Amino acid sequence: MLPPEIQRIVLLIGLAATSYLLILAWNEDMQADRSPISYSDAPLVADQQTNAIDTSAIRPSVVDQSQSDSDIPDVSLLSNDELPTSLSTTDAFSEAQAQTPESRLVVVTTPKLKVWIDLLGGDIVRVQLPQYPVALDLQDTPYLLLEQNQNQTYVAQSGLIGPNGLDKNGQRPQYSSSVRELTIDENDGQSDLVLSTVADGMTVEKVFSFTADKYLLDVSYRLTNTSNVAFTAGMFTQIKRDRKAVLTDDSFSLAPDPYLGGAITTIETPYQKVEFDDLDEDALQAENTGGWVAFLQHYFLSAWVAPADQQIRYYARPTKDNNYLFGFTGPAKVVQPGASGVWSAEFYAGPKDQVELEEISEHLNLTVDYGFLWWIAIPLFKALTFFHDLVGNWGVAIILLTLAVKIALGWVSARGYRSMANMRRVAPAMKKLQERYSNDREKLSKEMMALYKKEGANPLGGCLPMLAPMPIFLALYWVLLESVELRQAPFMFWIEDLSAMDPYFILPLLMGASTYLMQSLNPQVGDPMQVKMMKLMPIMFTVLFLFFPAGLVLYWLVNNLLSIAQQTYIYKKVENERA
Numbered sequence: 001m002l003p004p005e006i007q008r009i010v011l012l013i014g015l016a017a018t019s020y021l022l023i024l025a026w027n028e029d030m031q032a033d034r035s036p037i038s039y040s041d042a043p044l045v046a047d048q049q050t051n052a053i054d055t056s057a058i059r060p061s062v063v064d065q066s067q068s069d070s071d072i073p074d075v076s077l078l079s080n081d082e083l084p085t086s087l088s089t090t091d092a093f094s095e096a097q098a099q100t101p102e103s104r105l106v107v108v109t110t111p112k113l114k115v116w117i118d119l120l121g122g123d124i125v126r127v128q129l130p131q132y133p134v135a136l137d138l139q140d141t142p143y144l145l146l147e148q149n150q151n152q153t154y155v156a157q158s159g160l161i162g163p164n165g166l167d168k169n170g171q172r173p174q175y176s177s178s179v180r181e182l183t184i185d186e187n188d189g190q191s192d193l194v195l196s197t198v199a200d201g202m203t204v205e206k207v208f209s210f211t212a213d214k215y216l217l218d219v220s221y222r223l224t225n226t227s228n229v230a231f232t233a234g235m236f237t238q239i240k241r242d243r244k245a246v247l248t249d250d251s252f253s254l255a256p257d258p259y260l261g262g263a264i265t266t267i268e269t270p271y272q273k274v275e276f277d278d279l280d281e282d283a284l285q286a287e288n289t290g291g292w293v294a295f296l297q298h299y300f301l302s303a304w305v306a307p308a309d310q311q312i313r314y315y316a317r318p319t320k321d322n323n324y325l326f327g328f329t330g331p332a333k334v335v336q337p338g339a340s341g342v343w344s345a346e347f348y349a350g351p352k353d354q355v356e357l358e359e360i361s362e363h364l365n366l367t368v369d370y371g372f373l374w375w376i377a378i379p380l381f382k383a384l385t386f387f388h389d390l391v392g393n394w395g396v397a398i399i400l401l402t403l404a405v406k407i408a409l410g411w412v413s414a415r416g417y418r419s420m421a422n423m424r425r426v427a428p429a430m431k432k433l434q435e436r437y438s439n440d441r442e443k444l445s446k447e448m449m450a451l452y453k454k455e456g457a458n459p460l461g462g463c464l465p466m467l468a469p470m471p472i473f474l475a476l477y478w479v480l481l482e483s484v485e486l487r488q489a490p491f492m493f494w495i496e497d498l499s500a501m502d503p504y505f506i507l508p509l510l511m512g513a514s515t516y517l518m519q520s521l522n523p524q525v526g527d528p529m530q531v532k533m534m535k536l537m538p539i540m541f542t543v544l545f546l547f548f549p550a551g552l553v554l555y556w557l558v559n560n561l562l563s564i565a566q567q568t569y570i571y572k573k574v575e576n577e578r579a
Contacts (some may be wrong), residue, residue: 070170121172162233215350235343237304238327258298262326271366283317376475395491498551512542514560
């Protein structure tokens with residue numbers, strides 16, 4: 001029969017192996033229970049979606065009844081007040097019922113976007129991102145950003161309001177198009193989709209300008225006034241969204257939920273979040289010169305960008321059908337008889353690419369929200385990108401970044417490890433003092449302080465190696481969570497996505513083993529209960545890191561290995577100095 005010590009070790013190994021297999025089985029079950037992702041052939045248009053709404057779910061709005069009955073913003077939101085008091089009518093709605101919902105959709109395909117546009121109002125009712133698969137095992141299924149169906153509302157709307165505006169009294173203009181599908185190849189450069197309608201006897205064109213290699217498109221209205229009276233209108237742009245969570249979000253379960261909601265930029269606040277709960281209490285209005293309004297979710301966003309030289313009024317409010325509007329209006333423009341007028345704005349739908357967003361509009365890159373440690377996260381991301389450009393692998397870039405951080409903080413760690421070495425040296429004497437004065441806490445404290453002073457040991461000095469990397473660890477956590485560049489980024493072998501947890505939990509187990517090895521090098525000081533609690537730390541860390549992104553666990557594992565090497569070197573150096 002085996003000795004009790006061997007039996008205990010065998011039982012612990014068996015328990016650990018069983019726990020590991022149970023966690024693997026649980027992870028496989030969670031993946032198997034994931035709802036299948038599929039898209040309908042076309043999004044619902046406004047009429048179809050209205051018929052599918054459960055009217056019992058409609059809640060009273062906190063805004064005026066006149067504004068909440070319609071998506072169209074009130075004329076008073078136009079940023080200049082010099083408008084005629086009399087409003088003329090338009091005939092832009094004469095063909096609104098002439099087309100079936102199926103024939104109202106125009107599809108535009110570029111290398112980076114696939115966009116569905118509803119001819120009623122010219123709204124963007126669906127956007128797919130072909131270069132971003134929805135999941136690793138669904139490479140042929142593009143990520144769905146904007147959508148309008150019975151379960152979700154997320155559309156981009158724009159129009160003209162004012163005395164001669166096309167959008168008024170709750171009605172949207174009916175446009176016509178010479179094409180139902182437009183495909184733009186990589187070599188085509190910029191191509192336009194032109195929609196047209198008739199207003200006050202004049203033809204108004206709504207033009208969508210697509211560029212093959214961009215997620216940004218230009219939306220403009222063009223009018224030549226052939227009448228004998230002035231034409232006055234201003235442009236509005238807005239994002240209409242419900243508050244439902246993103247069904248295809250691939251963030252891990254224990255992470256804080258990425259921000260889901262609106263954002264604007266103002267003179268006082270370059271990046272201001274506009275949350276659903278705040279709008280339920282009070283609608284928002286603000287002003288700025290130029291700027292943008294956006295809707296944010298994990299890794300992706302949509303945004304309307306205003307002309308930089310225009311005075312813009314921003315607004316956000318709920319609607320009576322449980323949706324929310326985030327938008328802005330520009331100044332009213334007067335087009336005299338015989339003159340031409342253009343109203344324009346830009347629309348972005350795509351990934352949170354910091355470089356591209358910064359080029360589009362000032363402060364738009366702040367929508368990549370790294371939290372309160374952004375001042376550390378942004379340099380970390382730039383360093384990580386630099387290393388990735390060198391080696392072409394995000395996992396290797398994380399290892400190089402860890403090495404660079406360790407070198408930068410080497411002097412801090414060295415001081416801490418020297419203090420630990422001194423504490424290890426006095427540990428036997430410390431143990432004797434604890435045994436001698438076990439019943440006299442006050443005397444024990446005095447003798448311990450005298451021993452520390454005599455031997456030059458500092459019990460708090462060992463905290464530096466643990467505390468110094470923590471802000472960097474937290475900042476890197478947000479970099480991995482928010483940076484779309486790391487979404488579905490492979491490392492090697494079984495790690496196919498550094499932003500997701502290790503599917504076989506190998507990295508967390510290695511990290512736990514390295515933490516145990518580090519702890520064995522540290523001096524065992526304190527009362528017996530504290531020593532036991534410290535021995536539980538590697539187990540607690542391992543369980544916690546099971547569900548962290550593989551890239552973050554990789555960083556901590558490499559940091560541990562480098563710390564062990566540095567700690568061992570300094571311990572030997574201190575021993576040689578003492579000898």
